[in-house]
Amino acid sequence: MKILVAAATSAELGPLIDRFSLGHDQPFQRHEHFDLLVTGVGMTATAFALGRFVLPEHTLLLNLGIAGSFDPDFPPGTLVRVCTDTFSELGAEDGEKFLPLDELGFGSASLQPENRRQYPLAEALPAAAGITVNTVHGNEKSIETLLSRYGSGLRLVESMEGAACFHAALQLDIDCLQVRAISNRVERRNRNAWQIGRAIGELNDWAISFLLQPR
């Protein structure tokens, strides 16, 4: 099994990069245990990078990063496994209504990986539902609208890449795990409250253990 680790920024994987003596500046690097891809932020950059760098030998795409949380049970520092992820902005407006992709007849905006293998270290993490966005929510009205669409009790987290990774893995017929460390609550933008260092620490401790498992 060869793992492709994908993250939006090298900063999110700083401790892992140091632990495995990799470089902080190259987008794609090979290591005996895994390959590492830094995609850039957002779904377009992620999809393009995965299209370029996923190789036939990769059997697992491991998407790692920080994320925002809508759920008070997932405060900053919490590690979650995103099991389902939705392109929440893909659709059409009809006056006050939002018509998701599914209702337009263009397939499903919500994706779930179809994994062949089991991954106990990932499966032990709390399960979350993800939405993937181009615009980080930071406005009370848009957060209220979003929660009225998806419900507030859904263990919901937000990233800018997750669903693009699930899409690529499904297209390429490979396993995919998305593990995110919560860096911030999704609320009226309050950058001073983001706990990025703490989230990166938790994420990298987990990822290093995962990659060092005997396979």
Ligand SMILES: O=C(O)c1cccc(C(=O)CC[C@H]2O[C@@H](n3cnc4c(=O)[nH]cnc43)[C@H](O)[C@@H]2O)c1
């Ligand atoms: O400022 C820093 O030191 C810093 C270090 C590492 C990473 C960052 C980022 O801003 C990473 C961007 C990345 O984070 C995800 N993210 C985090 N919170 C949210 C959110 O509330 N909504 C959506 N995405 C979020 C996202 O996947 C970005 O790619 C900064």
